[in-house]
Amino acid sequence: MSAESPKIVIVDESPIRAAILEEGLREAGYTGVVHISEMQSLLARIYALDPDVILIDLENPSRDILEQMFQVSRAVRRPVAMFVDQSDAASIQASVDAGVSAYIVDGLKKERVKPILDLCISRFNAFAKLQDELDRTKSALEERKVIDRAKGILMKLKGLTEEEAYVLMRSTAMREKKKIGEIAQSILTASELLK
Amino acid sequence: MMTPLHIGFIPLVDAAALIVAVDKGFTAAEGLDVTLVREVSWSNVRDKLNIGHLDAAHLLAPVAIASGLGLGHVKVPIAAPFNLGINGNAITVSKALHAAITSEIDGDRFDPMATARALAQVVAKRAKSGAEPLTFAMTFPFSTHNYQLRFWMAAGGVDPDEDVRLVVLPPPYMVDSLASGHVDAFCVGAPWNSIAVDRGVGHILHFASDILARAAEKVLAVRQVWSERNPEILASLVRAVSRAADYVEQPQNRAEVARMLAEPDRVGVDADTIRRTLDGLLKISPDGEVRESSRYLLVGRENTARPDPVQAAWLYAQMVRWGQASISPDALRTAMGVFRADLYDAALKRRGGAAAPPASLGAFDGREFDPADITGYLASFEIGRRTP
Numbered sequence: 001m002s003a004e005s006p007k008i009v010i011v012d013e014s015p016i017r018a019a020i021l022e023e024g025l026r027e028a029g030y031t032g033v034v035h036i037s038e039m040q041s042l043l044a045r046i047y048a049l050d051p052d053v054i055l056i057d058l059e060n061p062s063r064d065i066l067e068q069m070f071q072v073s074r075a076v077r078r079p080v081a082m083f084v085d086q087s088d089a090a091s092i093q094a095s096v097d098a099g100v101s102a103y104i105v106d107g108l109k110k111e112r113v114k115p116i117l118d119l120c121i122s123r124f125n126a127f128a129k130l131q132d133e134l135d136r137t138k139s140a141l142e143e144r145k146v147i148d149r150a151k152g153i154l155m156k157l158k159g160l161t162e163e164e165a166y167v168l169m170r171s172t173a174m175r176e177k178k179k180i181g182e183i184a185q186s187i188l189t190a191s192e193l194l195k
Numbered sequence: 196m197m198t199p200l201h202i203g204f205i206p207l208v209d210a211a212a213l214i215v216a217v218d219k220g221f222t223a224a225e226g227l228d229v230t231l232v233r234e235v236s237w238s239n240v241r242d243k244l245n246i247g248h249l250d251a252a253h254l255l256a257p258v259a260i261a262s263g264l265g266l267g268h269v270k271v272p273i274a275a276p277f278n279l280g281i282n283g284n285a286i287t288v289s290k291a292l293h294a295a296i297t298s299e300i301d302g303d304r305f306d307p308m309a310t311a312r313a314l315a316q317v318v319a320k321r322a323k324s325g326a327e328p329l330t331f332a333m334t335f336p337f338s339t340h341n342y343q344l345r346f347w348m349a350a351g352g353v354d355p356d357e358d359v360r361l362v363v364l365p366p367p368y369m370v371d372s373l374a375s376g377h378v379d380a381f382c383v384g385a386p387w388n389s390i391a392v393d394r395g396v397g398h399i400l401h402f403a404s405d406i407l408a409r410a411a412e413k414v415l416a417v418r419q420v421w422s423e424r425n426p427e428i429l430a431s432l433v434r435a436v437s438r439a440a441d442y443v444e445q446p447q448n449r450a451e452v453a454r455m456l457a458e459p460d461r462v463g464v465d466a467d468t469i470r471r472t473l474d475g476l477l478k479i480s481p482d483g484e485v486r487e488s489s490r491y492l493l494v495g496r497e498n499t500a501r502p503d504p505v506q507a508a509w510l511y512a513q514m515v516r517w518g519q520a521s522i523s524p525d526a527l528r529t530a531m532g533v534f535r536a537d538l539y540d541a542a543l544k545r546r547g548g549a550a551a552p553p554a555s556l557g558a559f560d561g562r563e564f565d566p567a568d569i570t571g572y573l574a575s576f577e578i579g580r581r582t583p
Binding site: 039040041043058059060061062063064065066067068070071081089092093096101 | 235236237238239242243246248267268334335336362363364365366367368377519
């Protein structure tokens with residue numbers, strides 16, 4: 001194990017998240033960072049790289065493949081999972097919440113692992129927030145499209161103006177305690193059915 | 196006031212009792228507001244259960260035992276008051292390996308001893324010709340799949356650590372890996388074997404029930420401390436799951452159960468494939484040959500939902516045989532103590548005695564297993580990694 005910078009492998013199928021994490025680690029001075037995105041022959045690649053720390057996202061089914069590393073009786077360095085050392089329950093909770101797990105080769109000092117894990121957790125959280133914002137923007141856009149199409153249908157079928165069509169949907173939504181997007185969707189569905 | 200519970204599961208057909216308990220409203224009828232959490236790896240299920248993110252889980256029986264023993268991981272005592280599934284796995288081989296075994300076989304093709312000996316011939320010939328060793332995939336180091344594969348091939352003289360490669364592969368990757376030739380065979384639960392056959396890339400060589408007539412596969416698992424703090428909640432959960440298991444086992448309910456499991460946020464594969472598993476009516480060959488077995492997957496019938504500590508002892512013996520655990524009377528007691536027939540009986544107000552299943556595991560090699568003499572049992576095998 002190098003005394004300067006531990007070798008870190010990131011196992012993540014999301015290239016954007018991996019890039020965010022990799023960049024963070026490099027900025028913090030960790031130079032030996034490798035990203036694996038291809039899950040084929042994962043274990044062989046990890047053995048070839050011989051890392052000190054392996055970071056893997058919790059939504060990756062290949063996590064079970066890593067568990068096999070504890071079994072290998074050959075002369076490879078044995079990693080331990082972050083969860084084995086429960087002395088730092090808070091950081092374990094935080095890493096599960098953030099959706100990341102760390103495997104550390106036995107012997108790497110805890111105080112050297114902690115900053116890596118902390119950085120990893122904060123980058124994973126930052127990515128989740130970004131993703132969330134993106135999803136919300138996307139669904140807001142989708143909803144606007146649906147409302148516009150429903151408006152068009154009402155205008156055509158009932159001879160309403162755009163303003164009137166909108167008011168009709170809004171008052172219906174209020175009466176039925178639903179979102180205007182849901183009412184618009186019902187209109188689209190109904191008009192599909194009645195075509 | 197409903198009690199909120201988070202319960203983890205892996206999308207497999209043997210989560211049926213748990214899924215039906217929730218989706219059919221049996222847990223709600225017991226006052227439980229259950230959120231089922233679909234997970235992607237056994238490591239996740241184990242870790243989230245350990246740190247209390249999950250209150251209970253559909254778990255590999257050997258993982259529950261390994262967790263209690265602190266093998267490979269932090270020691271977290273687990274209580275398993277209910278067997279969600281008995282058997283349910285199968286060994287699927289590539290078309291090429293199937294042809295090779297078929298050409299070597301001397302005896303009945305459903306007899307595991309005959310296929311294991313044929314496999315030994317295939318393995319020996321490959322070694323002689325300098326071909327790469329065969330690769331067998333299973334789901335987790337502490338899994339029935341791992342032990343069933345090892346038990347089977349070792350009986351024919353194949354050393355699973357020396358003569359072949361035995362690797363962990365997540366179930367959703369199994370079929371693709373067989374198709375691409377990255378693996379030659381795998382042992383996995385339903386529905387993945389059927390999917391390989393349907394795609395025309397493999398043959399089901401054995402049902403796991405050919406190897407052991409009765410093997411504890413998945414358990415309902417909670418932390419032991421949780422079971423002590425919440426005895427009433429646990430009893431309610433066991434009752435709901437037991438009612439669901441009975442429901443699943445009624446043939447007239449199977450179509451409905453298959454539809455429930457087919458939902459995308461549950462098992463998420465088509466209902467027909469699930470139905471075949473529940474009925475024990477499996478297509479085993481791409482040419483359409485169907486094999487029927489009443490023992491393919493047992494969801495509680497024949498009183499198999501009641502945890503049997505002898506099963507836990509057998510799984511522990513496998514861990515010792517393959518070098519995962521060392522042998523000690525304490526460890527054996529701990530392993531057997533994970534399977535909590537007492538909690539099952541308390542919840543269902545049943546006395547296990549009268550309807551208890553036969554103690555025998557029904558192993559194909561004919562050996563009797565006695566938990567009191569694991570040393571003698573293991574000494575009778577030629578192949579093993581047992582540390583002296």
